Amino acid sequence: MESLYLLIPLSLILVGLLALILYWSIKGGQFDDLIGPGEAILMDDDTPKDSSTNYK
Amino acid sequence: MAISQTIHNEGLGIFYARRVDPGDKPASYLISDQIPEHLLPYDDPSLIHRFTRPEGKTGKLETTIRLEKIRCAACVWLCEQHLLQIVGVEEVQINYVTQKAKIIYFPKSTSLARLIYEIERIGYAAWPFEPQLSIERSKKEKRNLLTRLGVALLAMMQVMMYAWPSYISGSDITAEYDLLMRWASWVLTVPVIVYSAGPIFQSAWRSLRIFPRVHLLGMDVPIALALALSFLAGTFNLVTGLGQSYFDSITMFVAFILAARFIELLARQDAQSGAEALAKQLPATCEKVINYEISEEIYSVPVVNCYPGDILRVSPGRVLPADGILLKYESIVDESLLTGESKPVHKVLGDQLFAGTYNILNPILMKIEAVGQSTRIAGIASLLDQALLAKPLMVSLAEKWAGYFVGFLLICAFLSSGIWLYIDPSKAWSVLVAVLVASCPCALSLAIPTAMAAAQGTVTKFGLLIVRSHVLEGLVKTTDLILDKTGTITIGYPELKEIRNLRVDYPREAALALAAALESGQQHPLALSILRLATEEQLILPKLNAEVKNQMGRGLTCGTYQLGSATWLGINQTSEDAQASQYGQAHLRDEKGLIASFIFLDSPREGLNELLQVVKDRNIQVHLISGDDPKTVSWWANQVGIQHFRAGCTPEDKYEYVQNLQSQGHFIWAIGDGVNDAPLLARANVSVAIGAGAPLASAGADAILTSASLESLAKALIIADKTKKIIQQNLSWALAYNLIAIPVAMFGLVNPWLAGIGMSCSSLIVTINAWRLRKI
Numbered sequence: 068m069e070s071l072y073l074l075i076p077l078s079l080i081l082v083g084l085l086a087l088i089l090y091w092s093i094k095g096g097q098f099d100d101l102i103g104p105g106e107a108i109l110m111d112d113d114t115p116k117d118s119s120t121n122y123k
Numbered sequence: 124m125a126i127s128q129t130i131h132n133e134g135l136g137i138f139y140a141r142r143v144d145p146g147d148k149p150a151s152y153l154i155s156d157q158i159p160e161h162l163l164p165y166d167d168p169s170l171i172h173r174f175t176r177p178e179g180k181t182g183k184l185e186t187t188i189r190l191e192k193i194r195c196a197a198c199v200w201l202c203e204q205h206l207l208q209i210v211g212v213e214e215v216q217i218n219y220v221t222q223k224a225k226i227i228y229f230p231k232s233t234s235l236a237r238l239i240y241e242i243e244r245i246g247y248a249a250w251p252f253e254p255q256l257s258i259e260r261s262k263k264e265k266r267n268l269l270t271r272l273g274v275a276l277l278a279m280m281q282v283m284m285y286a287w288p289s290y291i292s293g294s295d296i297t298a299e300y301d302l303l304m305r306w307a308s309w310v311l312t313v314p315v316i317v318y319s320a321g322p323i324f325q326s327a328w329r330s331l332r333i334f335p336r337v338h339l340l341g342m343d344v345p346i347a348l349a350l351a352l353s354f355l356a357g358t359f360n361l362v363t364g365l366g367q368s369y370f371d372s373i374t375m376f377v378a379f380i381l382a383a384r385f386i387e388l389l390a391r392q393d394a395q396s397g398a399e400a401l402a403k404q405l406p407a408t409c410e411k412v413i414n415y416e417i418s419e420e421i422y423s424v425p426v427v428n429c430y431p432g433d434i435l436r437v438s439p440g441r442v443l444p445a446d447g448i449l450l451k452y453e454s455i456v457d458e459s460l461l462t463g464e465s466k467p468v469h470k471v472l473g474d475q476l477f478a479g480t481y482n483i484l485n486p487i488l489m490k491i492e493a494v495g496q497s498t499r500i501a502g503i504a505s506l507l508d509q510a511l512l513a514k515p516l517m518v519s520l521a522e523k524w525a526g527y528f529v530g531f532l533l534i535c536a537f538l539s540s541g542i543w544l545y546i547d548p549s550k551a552w553s554v555l556v557a558v559l560v561a562s563c564p565c566a567l568s569l570a571i572p573t574a575m576a577a578a579q580g581t582v583t584k585f586g587l588l589i590v591r592s593h594v595l596e597g598l599v600k601t602t603d604l605i606l607d608k609t610g611t612i613t614i615g616y617p618e619l620k621e622i623r624n625l626r627v628d629y630p631r632e633a634a635l636a637l638a639a640a641l642e643s644g645q646q647h648p649l650a651l652s653i654l655r656l657a658t659e660e661q662l663i664l665p666k667l668n669a670e671v672k673n674q675m676g677r678g679l680t681c682g683t684y685q686l687g688s689a690t691w692l693g694i695n696q697t698s699e700d701a702q703a704s705q706y707g708q709a710h711l712r713d714e715k716g717l718i719a720s721f722i723f724l725d726s727p728r729e730g731l732n733e734l735l736q737v738v739k740d741r742n743i744q745v746h747l748i749s750g751d752d753p754k755t756v757s758w759w760a761n762q763v764g765i766q767h768f769r770a771g772c773t774p775e776d777k778y779e780y781v782q783n784l785q786s787q788g789h790f791i792w793a794i795g796d797g798v799n800d801a802p803l804l805a806r807a808n809v810s811v812a813i814g815a816g817a818p819l820a821s822a823g824a825d826a827i828l829t830s831a832s833l834e835s836l837a838k839a840l841i842i843a844d845k846t847k848k849i850i851q852q853n854l855s856w857a858l859a860y861n862l863i864a865i866p867v868a869m870f871g872l873v874n875p876w877l878a879g880i881g882m883s884c885s886s887l888i889v890t891i892n893a894w895r896l897r898k899i
Contacts, residue, residue, distance in 0.1 A: 082311065
């Protein structure tokens with residue numbers, strides 16, 4: 068059970084990391100438009116272009 | 124009022140205490156350097172046009188300011204009162220839902236910087252409302268709340284994980300590990316209290332500070348108290364090793380509250396965009412002529428950097444960015460947005476031009492007279508703001524209740540805790556926390572604004588811009604519907620209906636194709652209707668062997684062909700022809716004589732049948748009142764199935780008609796578009812102006828139809844019903860919940876954790892219920 072002394076502080080660090088990542092993604096504007104990306108999928112053009120093919 | 128007197132005195136007291144020279148009279152005090160550096164630029168004369176508009180004829184200015192950090196109705200009340208007691212401020216109206224304050228003041232006595240500074244002084248932030256800026260602020264506000272919510276959710280999940288062992292087998296855990304997990308929970312709770320719930324504490328502190336003056340407590344006070352007490356108690360217990368720590372409840376509580384507020388923010392920000400959309404109709408950039416005298420070289424600049432006196436160039440097909448005077452090159456301008464006149468207006472040098480109108484024919488040079496908030500179109504947008512600011516009675520009642528409720532609640536909390544201290548001291552603490560947390564004045568105060576905001580947002584999406592908030596309530600009560608004819612149930616611009624007087628052996632399609640070929644590229648409504656019909660019939664247009672010349676006001680010439688008015692072509696109009704067309708005619712001729720006459724008529728507005736159907740289903744009487752001639756009106760009435768109609772009405776006649784019906788006890792809903800409808804719209808109980816109509820009509824109306832179809836109004840009726848139901852549901856829930864929860868908590872039957880869930884859930888339920896209004 069001594070492993071808890073390592074694991075629990077580790078989990079705290081992990082949560083901190085997650086909070087940082089959350090902050091970064093919100094600041095980058097990823098949550099600004101909650102509806103658009105859903106609609107955007109439907110608007111994708113599936114026909115491949117001759118010059119450049121972009122596979123996402 | 125005694126309270127405002129108290130504030131007035133108290134407020135002045137603060138001023139005197141902070142002033143450098145106590146002997147100053149208010150006027151010179153304003154000149155003395157009390158306004159901080161960063162606000163002084165707002166008083167720059169060149170910015171006055173951008174942020175303010177003249178009001179009335181006595182030199183007053185009107186401005187709209189966006190407020191921030193408003194957390195409840197008490198905050199709004201305080202700002203209103205505080206602003207009102209500033210010398211020079213005449214009128215203040217603040218709307219909780221849109222968080223905008225409309226202030227009318229005398230620029231000689233006070234200034235924009237002063238107003239903003241005063242709001243900062245009492246603990247809020249304020250920004251002059253410019254559409255672009257407010258979008259920036261909304262974005263920041265949303266992001267900030269989302270981050271805080273995210274932190275609280277992460278902490279909640281992890282703390283719950285640490286607390287889980289103690290739920291399952293609390294007695295079996297070794298002391299050291301239990302301590303380890305509780306300390307880890309504490310570490311995660313601190314950021315939640317400090318960062319996520321920080322604004323709650325700030326707002327509660329503000330609310331307490333102003334309590335002596337206002338006697339009204341904000342909703343955040345019980346929340347902040349509950350959070351603070353539970354956190355302190357939990358920490359105390361952790362350090363001394365006895366009793367429970369409440370960290371899981373605290374984090375969950377904060378997470379739920381922030382979630383409820385986030386949903387409310389989304390609904391609120393949705394409702395804002397309607398009015399801003401109108402102001403967005405102006406272009407963001409324009410072409411400025413820098414050295415007018417010397418050259419006509421143009422630079423592309425943002426419209427916000429243009430000021431009165433600048434010279435702009437506007438190409439054909441572009442929207443005019445500002446009000447001004449035409450300097451060079453005559454042109455034709457479509458002013459339908461402002462005047463409702465669908466026939467384009469011929470502008471000559473020196474004529475007035477308006478922002479938001481549409482240049483049709485030639486590139487023009489204009490000198491700016493008004494830009495930004497002082498343009499006519501901004502006047503329309505400010506009318507919308509103004510209407511949004513008029514509170515419906517129901518919201519105010521709920522706010523008052525919420526205020527008294529919070530006071531009553533705090534008394535209950537401390538009373539019951541005191542009683543428990545005698546009976547069983549160990550429970551006193553938890554009872555206090557539970558009562559504070561279980562009750563929820565939030566739900567009561569959220570019940571109506573969220574529903575109205577959500578409904579308004581939905582209704583705006585499908586094309587009805589609500590200007591005065593009683594519209595949704597009023598639609599439900601309507602007994603009679605009064606419709607105007609031209610521009611309301613009809614489109615108001617010409618459709619090519621008939622081709623007559625065809626020359627013998629000349630095919631109809633050929634005449635139409637030839638006319639369309641001549642009109643290609645023209646923007647005049649008659650031209651557009653010819654082109655539309657030609658495209659519909661899929662005609663191939665003949666190639667013209669000469670250049671088409673436009674004789675402004677008369678017609679087109681191309682080689683030997685002429686297309687234009689009868690008088691110019693020298694054709695005798697038969698009286699039959701003149702009667703048949705409401706919009707005038709165009710005649711096509713060549714060197715041999717008349718080829719064909721084109722008759723233009725009006726057509727019914729889309730969605731008319733749907734609207735009439737829904738209206739009839741609800742047993743609403745329909746009336747058609749028009750200034751047009753009896754024959755046309757009766758023809759239209761029969762066409763769409765309206766029994767009651769009146770023709771040849773002057774604006775006064777229309778007004779009297781409404782008055783008569785109202786004196787008989789009818790509740791009137793009126794729809795109109797023209798200047799002659801303005802009195803009718805202002806007098807009716809609920810009125811809708813057609814968006815493309817005259818601004819004067821919009822000024823008198825309670826809502827503006829921005830979509831082209833009347834079906835939006837049919838949908839609005841359905842939403843109005845739904846809104847009423849949902850508000851009733853919300854209010855009943857809030858009351859019932861509180862009636863049950865508070866006594867239960869007072870008797871010590873609820874622990875803080877459960878109470879926390881109850882409070883947050885109740886707020887969430889009310890907000891999510893209102894969210895149901897977002898879909899029709």
